[in-house]
Amino acid sequence: MTPITSTTEVTPVAAAMEVAAAEKMLCDMAYVLKLTRRVKAEMSAEKAPEKAIIARTWERVLEA
Incomplete structure (x- = not known):
């Protein structure tokens, strides 16, 4: 058999x-990865720490 x-x-x-x-x-992929890192860094830098909500909803109603 062959x-x-x-x-x-x-x-x-x-x-x-x-x-x-x-x-x-590969160059295109490297460029996209570089942009992704830059956007991630900008997004994490822009996040402001959120104030923690201490009182529960029903407690705020009682205070008002």
């Missing part, structure tokens, strides 16, 4: 195009 596999030859130009596409994709 094996049912076929190998395809990749030309150097096609291989270079695949490498270039992969490099562009």
